[in-house]
Amino acid sequence: MSPTPTQAHDEMSDTLLELAKEFQAQIEIKDRKYRLKTYKDTFVGSEAVDYLVSSGKAATRTEAVSLGQVLQVNFHLFEHVTRDHDFADDGLFFRFLTDNERGGLSRDESGNSLRWQNFLGTPDGLTNQIGLQPSFPKNDILPDKDQHVVNQVWPLDEYNRTLLNNVHPPGWRDPAVASDKDLYYDMVVIGGGTAGLITAAGSAGVGAKVALIEAHMLGGDCLNVGCVPSKTIIHSANLAHQVQNQTHLAEAGIAVEGHVTVDFEKVMERVRKIRSTISHHDSAERYSKELGVEIYIGWAMFTSERTVEVNGKTLHFKKAAIATGGYPVLLPMPGLQEIYKKAQDSGAVTNESRPQVMTNETVFNLTKRPENMVVIGAGVIGLELAQALQRLGVGVTVLGRSGRVLPKEDEDMGLVVKNQMIQDGVDFRLTVQDYKKIELTGKVLENGYPEMKLTLQEKGNYEPTVLYCDAVLIAAGRAPNVSGMNLEAAKVQFDNKMGVHVNDNLQTSNKRIYGVGDVCSDFKFTHAADFMARAVIRNALFFGKEKMSELLISYATFTSPEIASVGLYEDDLKAKNIAFRVFEKHFKDNDRAIADDATDGWVRFRVDAKTDKILGASIVGVGAGNMISEVTLAMQSSTGLGSLANVIHPYPTTAEVLRQSGDLYNKTKLTMTAKKILRGVVKLQR
Numbered sequence: 001m002s003p004t005p006t007q008a009h010d011e012m013s014d015t016l017l018e019l020a021k022e023f024q025a026q027i028e029i030k031d032r033k034y035r036l037k038t039y040k041d042t043f044v045g046s047e048a049v050d051y052l053v054s055s056g057k058a059a060t061r062t063e064a065v066s067l068g069q070v071l072q073v074n075f076h077l078f079e080h081v082t083r084d085h086d087f088a089d090d091g092l093f094f095r096f097l098t099d100n101e102r103g104g105l106s107r108d109e110s111g112n113s114l115r116w117q118n119f120l121g122t123p124d125g126l127t128n129q130i131g132l133q134p135s136f137p138k139n140d141i142l143p144d145k146d147q148h149v150v151n152q153v154w155p156l157d158e159y160n161r162t163l164l165n166n167v168h169p170p171g172w173r174d175p176a177v178a179s180d181k182d183l184y185y186d187m188v189v190i191g192g193g194t195a196g197l198i199t200a201a202g203s204a205g206v207g208a209k210v211a212l213i214e215a216h217m218l219g220g221d222c223l224n225v226g227c228v229p230s231k232t233i234i235h236s237a238n239l240a241h242q243v244q245n246q247t248h249l250a251e252a253g254i255a256v257e258g259h260v261t262v263d264f265e266k267v268m269e270r271v272r273k274i275r276s277t278i279s280h281h282d283s284a285e286r287y288s289k290e291l292g293v294e295i296y297i298g299w300a301m302f303t304s305e306r307t308v309e310v311n312g313k314t315l316h317f318k319k320a321a322i323a324t325g326g327y328p329v330l331l332p333m334p335g336l337q338e339i340y341k342k343a344q345d346s347g348a349v350t351n352e353s354r355p356q357v358m359t360n361e362t363v364f365n366l367t368k369r370p371e372n373m374v375v376i377g378a379g380v381i382g383l384e385l386a387q388a389l390q391r392l393g394v395g396v397t398v399l400g401r402s403g404r405v406l407p408k409e410d411e412d413m414g415l416v417v418k419n420q421m422i423q424d425g426v427d428f429r430l431t432v433q434d435y436k437k438i439e440l441t442g443k444v445l446e447n448g449y450p451e452m453k454l455t456l457q458e459k460g461n462y463e464p465t466v467l468y469c470d471a472v473l474i475a476a477g478r479a480p481n482v483s484g485m486n487l488e489a490a491k492v493q494f495d496n497k498m499g500v501h502v503n504d505n506l507q508t509s510n511k512r513i514y515g516v517g518d519v520c521s522d523f524k525f526t527h528a529a530d531f532m533a534r535a536v537i538r539n540a541l542f543f544g545k546e547k548m549s550e551l552l553i554s555y556a557t558f559t560s561p562e563i564a565s566v567g568l569y570e571d572d573l574k575a576k577n578i579a580f581r582v583f584e585k586h587f588k589d590n591d592r593a594i595a596d597d598a599t600d601g602w603v604r605f606r607v608d609a610k611t612d613k614i615l616g617a618s619i620v621g622v623g624a625g626n627m628i629s630e631v632t633l634a635m636q637s638s639t640g641l642g643s644l645a646n647v648i649h650p651y652p653t654t655a656e657v658l659r660q661s662g663d664l665y666n667k668t669k670l671t672m673t674a675k676k677i678l679r680g681v682v683k684l685q686r
Contacts, residue, residue: 019057019067020077024096026051032093039081042093049089065089070156076171086158132552132567132615132635133523134408135575152344153217153224154365159272166276166283167192167218168297174311175211175294185211187540188308188317190300190485193220195517195529196323197282202537204292211317212293213300213310219282220325221360221518222526223275229364230384232274234558236267237388241424241560244391248597262393264369271364302490305510319512319540322492322500323533324481326518328359331376331476334437339452340474355440355450356471360385363473368447370394370471374454377475378405378430380557383417385473387559390426397467399456400430409563410570413620416600417559431459438472445470480519504547505539506532514540521548528553554632556625561601564628567616567635570606579609583641583664585657587621592652598622603657605631605641605665612640612665627655641665 027043049064051057058064068087071077072094080086081093153160164170177183187203189196192214200212217224243249243260280286287293298311308315330336340357356370360381371394375386378400390396398405398421405428406414418428434457443451449470456465480499487494493501493509500515502508508515514536515521517529531551538544554566573580586602587593601621607614617631634644645662649655 020071022055022057023048023051023071024077026055029096034093039093039095042081042095043078045088045090045092045094048087048094061089086161133549134565134567134569134572134616135522155367157269157272159269159276162276163224163272163279164217166279166285167223168214168216169284172284172295172297174296174298174313175288177313183313184316185209185294186318187211188213188315188320189323190308190320191220191323191325191481191517191519192218192282193323193325193517193529194222194526195325195519195533196220196321197287198530198533199321199323199516199536200293201287201291202534203541206537206541208541210293211296211315212287213296213298213308213315215297215299218284218287218295219279223279223282225361225364227526228275228278229271230360230381230388231558232271233267233364233392234384234388236262236270237391238560240393241391251597262369264392265367267392268364268366275364300485302486302492304489305491306512308490317512319514320490321514321516321533321536321540322485322487322508322519323516323529324485324519326478326480326499326524328361328381328474329477329479330359330474331435333435335439336435336474339438339440353444353448353450355452357438357452357474358472359474366471368449370449370469371445371447372397372469373471373473374399374467374469375473375475376400376435377473377477378402378407378428379475379477380406382473382475383421383559384557385475386426387421387424390421390424394471395425395427397427397429397469399432399435400428401432403430405430406557406563408569409557409565409620410604410618413563413601413604413618416561416620417557417563420560420600429456429458429465433457433459436464441468478518478524482519502548504549505545506536506548507539523551523553523555525553525555528555552632552636554628556628558625561598561621562624563618563620564624565616565618566628566632567614568606569616569618573606573615578615580606580615581609582606583661585661585664587654587657590652590654590657590660592654592656593621595652596622596654598654603627603661605661607641607665612642613638614641621654623654627658630655630658642669 027048029041029043031038031040032042032044033039048068049061052064052067053061058067065088072079072087076097078094078096081095085092087094153164186208187200187210189200189210189212192212196212196214197218200210204210222228240262243256246256249256284295284297288295296310301309303309303314306316308317308320330340336357339355343355343357344362356366363385369392373389373394373396375382375396375398378398382398383405386396386398404411404414405418422428436455436457438452438454441451441453445451447470452469452472454467454469454472456467458465479496482494482496482499487500490513491510492513500508500520502515502520506514506516506520516532516536518524521528521532528551532548535544535546535548535551538546552566554564556562556564583605584602588599593599598621601619601624603619604617605614606616614631614635617628619627641662642665643662644658645666647659649659
């Protein structure tokens with residue numbers, strides 16, 4: 001029987017703890033001098049590397065440095081004498097830390113060594129865990145029980161260490177309290193993603209006493225495994241596409257001599273670098289010291305309708321917000337759970353080959369480029385990453401069931417994206433009837449990744465389809481994080497498909513507790529969580545009546561070309577029996593798009609049948625994500641499509657299609673009688 005993730009983590013930690021004891025016992029400690037200054041009881045980095053290699057603990061000096069850095073960072077066994085350097089194979093001086101110095105940095109309350117897996121894994125015993133808003137396709141594969149597996153951050157290089165030290169510092173201590181009275185809060189927020197961070201910071205900013213509880217990593221999906229890393233890798237992918245598209249460059253009079261190569265390891269290093277740079281904004285230190293939020297790093301468990309327990313302390317709240325977000329789900333495919341667990345449980349410290357079966361929570365841990373990747377899911381996450389990785393040199397096949405991509409968007413607009421991805425080299429199989437099984441073949445490829453065999457049944461085919469790959473990305477849907485908080489004790493209604501149940505004011509069945517973000521909404525976007533949080537602050541602290549249904553939320557898919565939408569789609573309007581008209585303006589008629597050779601796509605407005613009220617709009621094309629905001633502003637301010645014709649745009653810009661759409665509408669207001677009158681006026685002036 002394969003070990004569980006917790007068992008595997010514990011076994012790895014026990015091995016490292018034994019290594020730490022031997023390391024400390026065998027390394028020569030003595031006083032050393034540098035530039036006339038004496039450093040007492042120190043050892044030299046290169047001598048420690050000598051020991052690790054000669055004792056057989058490490059096969060190479062490079063591996064020895066990696067092990068030493070794990071002992072320094074994960075266990076806080078030692079530090080550089082001036083705290084300026086990481087462990088390295090050179091003449092730097094290091095000193096061992098005493099138990100008191102290590103304190104909370106290295107031990108939990110039971111005396112066990114702390115490790116990143118404590119913070120990124122699941123605690124033992126937990127199953128784990130007319131509005132103008134459109135409907136979203138429902139995911140039919142969500143599990144009946146929460147099956148979340150939180151994954152570790154890897155590799156533990158300088159960038160990921162910076163990230164972790166910012167968003168989940170291992171030595172973080174709970175806020176100091178003089179008495180139990182200090183544990184009474186105006187607002188307790190559970191979850192430190194976008195929704196939770198803004199709820200906490202906004203509440204503290206208006207004078208509330210606020211506690212924020214986060215079990216894993218502050219910043220949530222957006223910073224750590226979503227918006228930030230995905231858009232960073234998309235940037236590199238688009239640059240690669242531009243310089244590799246020799247035909248396009250030749251037509252513009254540009255030639256690139258020599259072979260264009262992609263350094264995949266460098267691309268992924270930059271992803272980690274950008275993420276670590278941005279992470280200070282969401283850091284525990286910033287929220288604690290600059291924004292006045294009391295930060296608790298630990299698991300929140302409700303103990304009553306007005307109390308929550310974390311790290312053995314009972315916090316009392318007047319109001320609370322549940323902002324625990326969501327997680328990617330795995331398909332019920334034979335073999336997938338086992339290979340996925342094997343992928344997470346092994347190879348974290350050693351160089352052991354392990355299968356690359358990933359979700360968005362682990363795909364950014366890649367260092368070596370896969371040869372062939374299968375992406376299961378043709379939604380936003382699947383397509384963005386599929387196209388990016390294809391442009392970076394990975395062979396990608398996208399699988400789906402519905403026969404189309406981006407099911408929430410208009411089908412013809414999704415087809416524009418699909419056709420571009422096909423030109424990029426992506427293969428699509430979108431009529432999968434059954435995912436039969438996935439298994440390891442026993443072969444390890446040159447990149448070190450084990451080969452996998454995926455068997456599926458496609459509609460209309462008698463024989464099963466077999467795909468061989470060395471990476472699988474599961475992007476087939478998300479589920480809300482609702483387990484492990486003892487919501488029953490708080491009398492908060494929830495389920496594993498819809499998440500926390502809230503009313504239009506975002507209140508749960510316990511009127512003191514609010515839901516915010518992905519845990520309670522179909523709008524699983526960072527900016528939606530932002531404005532939901534603002535509504536919760538007003539409703540919870542200032543007797544507001546902000547309604548979720550009144551939020552006008554636009555969104556974009558950052559493929560190339562992009563798709564962006566706001567308001568109601570045609571299907572929504574028909575379902576609501578709302579009469580409407582459609583106005584379209586194509587980029588092929590836009591001067592800037594022609595000059596930029598970016599003529600694929602168009603803007604589509606859906607307006608009231610009798611007026612110019614904009615009920616919804618979609619854009620497919622280069623820069624669609626930026627252009628949709630002008631439409632959103634028009635809808636928010638009740639500016640009709642006809643009035644957009646009066647908005648002067650710089651020439652030449654692609655955004656002129658919005659103004660020109662207003663012209664199209666205004667032309668429909670000219671009846672035959674009006675046209676005759678206007679022509680007569682012109683003739684009278686001759």
